[in-house]
Structure formats: C-alpha cells, structure tokens
Amino acid sequence: MTDFGKLNITKHKYCLHNPYSDSLRDVRWLIKRKEIIERDGEKCVICKSTEKLQVHHRQYYFYSRLNQYAKPWDYPEDVLITLCERCHKEGHKLYTIPVINI
Template sequence: MNNKSYKRYLQSDKWAMIRNAIIERDNFKCTVCDSPDNLHVHHLTYENVGNEKDEDLITLCRGCHFKETTDDVSHIPEELLVHGMRNLNIYRVYTKVFHNQDPSFSKDTYYKYWYNLCRHLSRHTNIVISRKPTIHFIHEIQDFEAICGSNKSTNYRFIKECKDKNLLTTFIFSDKNIFIANPLYVLCGNKMPMILVKLFNDISTEMTSKKPL
C-alpha cells in the first residue's frame, strides 16, 4: 500500500472501527506510559495494512507514538524505564518491536527476562553488566537471576535457550566467561565492536555446519 492509499485507509470507517476496538482492548490507555490522553493506534508491522491482525496493533499516546515512528528503535523508550510494563504481553510486544529480529522464545515469560537482561547491557559492547552496587561484568549464570527476576531452575532454562538460539555467547576475559548479547536481537547496545560481532558469526557458521544433511 502506497503512502496516499495508507492515509486514505486511516480516514476510512473500517479503520475507525478497528482503532476503537484496539483502544478498548488496551483499556483506553497507552500501553507504554498508561496515559489515557491523545491515543493513537500504532502498526507493529505494515505488511498487512488493510487486513491487519489485532496482535499487529498497539495503543500509544501521541508522545510515545511520535517516538515509535521517529526514533532509532534500537533503544528502550524512557517511558518503559520510568513506568515499567504491567503484563507479559507488553513485554512480548516490546521485545519484538525494539530490536532487529524476534528472538521467538518458547515461553512468553522469557520475553520479560530478555527485556530485563537487555537493560543491563553496556551500550557500546552488548556485554551484560551488573549495576549494583558497582558496575562489573556478569560472569556467572546465577547472576542472571537478580537481573531477569527468575528463579534458579527457570534461569538455567532461559539462559540455555538464549545460548542455543545464539542470543547470548561468552568470551574469556581475565580467565572468566563474560556474557555478551547478539546485536541482531538486543533492545539496546547496538554498537558492538566488529571483533565481538565475529563471535556470533563464527557460532552461527559452526551451528549451520553441524546440521544434518
């Protein structure tokens, strides 16, 4: 759909009905900051405009919608850091929107853990760091429990899935394993040096070469 047709569609009775239904579904408030004022309905994808599914749409206030459509989507919006998110579906939506690729987690709760984990990435390296009491690299899987808000058994399953999906890998620094996130999937920290990007490229090549013919 070209830009002219899209604008005409947004003025149609069909879109008005869809818009009202989505705003009602989202409890008449912005799903980012909970504001009930100046609500817009935002397309998460523009592949099926005119025949979009409900899950492709989300309610945003004017301010949050402006940031959605004008800012680099590789960072976490300030509203999320201030207000947080109220349910797992919103974590899932934002984890799928504010990055380059969908991690396609096996459980919805993992989207929440991934969001929390990405808030602890060094912005220029994607290395996972602890922010309390002092900044230091995360080098034990157990450290993810406090960051992700998961218990021990869930934490291990989540980290294993992340490593199996090539979302996380490790490298040796001062004789310790340092966790680093794949730049194709993270919510922030998208300026990883090429030497670290190569870690994931090498792993992807190795995983592909091991697949049965």
Template sequence: MTEFQIQPHKEAYQEALLDRRWRELREAILDRDRHQCRSCGSQTSLHVHHRQYHRIKTTGIWIKPWEYPEYLLITLCHSCHQTGHQQFSIPIKDI
C-alpha cells in the same frame, strides 16, 4: 494503480485512516487496551500503532490499515508513538 500499490503514500494512508473499517478496528483496539498507552499509561492523545506493515509479495500492494490482525496493533499516546518511530523502524513483511 491503487494508492496502496508500491508504497503507502502518506496522503493515501491518511485517507484510509478515515475509512469506517479502520475507525471500527481502532475503537476495538482502544477498548482492548482500556483507552490508555501501553507504554506509559497515558489516556490522552491516543493512537493505534501498527507493529509491522505488510505488502503482497507478488503485486507490491500494501495491506490496508484495517486488514491487520489485532495482535499487530497497539495503543500508544502521541509522545510514545512519536518516540518509537524515531528510535525504531517498522518492519515490513512481504506476504
């Protein structure tokens, strides 16, 4: 069983964020968003946030961080990212 089966365990997810494919996609999103938070405009402590998470309905395997379309990713500063996670749950879509 891979780390993305059943649920993306925090450690496995953090490890996936070190993958070259995620780093390249992350940089593309930061470039698209002009290296600033899309919520407040800050240019420090930037994160790329997934607007929703996907898992394969038949297997329960979670889609890897770099397999999402760019429109589901957004640049947020640490503060806005943290606030968003406190106020809203990220939708999970079975595909």
C-alpha cells in the same frame, strides 16, 4: 522477484499513520481502531496516558503479488497496540517498522 529485491522493500519509507492518508478516515479503520483502544483499556500501553491515543502497527504487510501494502485495518489484533501521541512519535524515531512480505 529475487531475494535482493525483497530486501529492498524493507527499506521503503512508509508510514500507515500519516494523518493525511484517506485510509485512516475509512470506517473500517475507525472500527478497528476503537476495538484496539478498548482492548488496551483506553490508555497508552507504554506510559498509561489516556490523552491523544493512537493505534500503532508493529509490523507492516506488503502483498508482493499485488505490489501494495495491506490496508491499516487488514491486520490481526496482536500486531496493533494503543499508544499516546508522544510515545508513538518517539517509537517511530527509535525503530524501523519491519515489513513482512506476503
């Protein structure tokens, strides 16, 4: 794969938080999600709300050799943060999530 090809991947539109995605109902994600929310004191790290908490990925990993994204639970804890639904939606409007090729 050329460098140019790798650059294209970072423009790929993809959201791990799609509620219709089966992977977010996977028990491995539910356990990881609970750990992160507990670590962050069960509140949004931006506005401190305790309503409708979600766990956000600050980076996505793409396994070049497997040609697929990492599973939502397959991330180190420092990549994951707790956000309320509102801050989460706002964040995704403002920022593009970087994709790291592994």
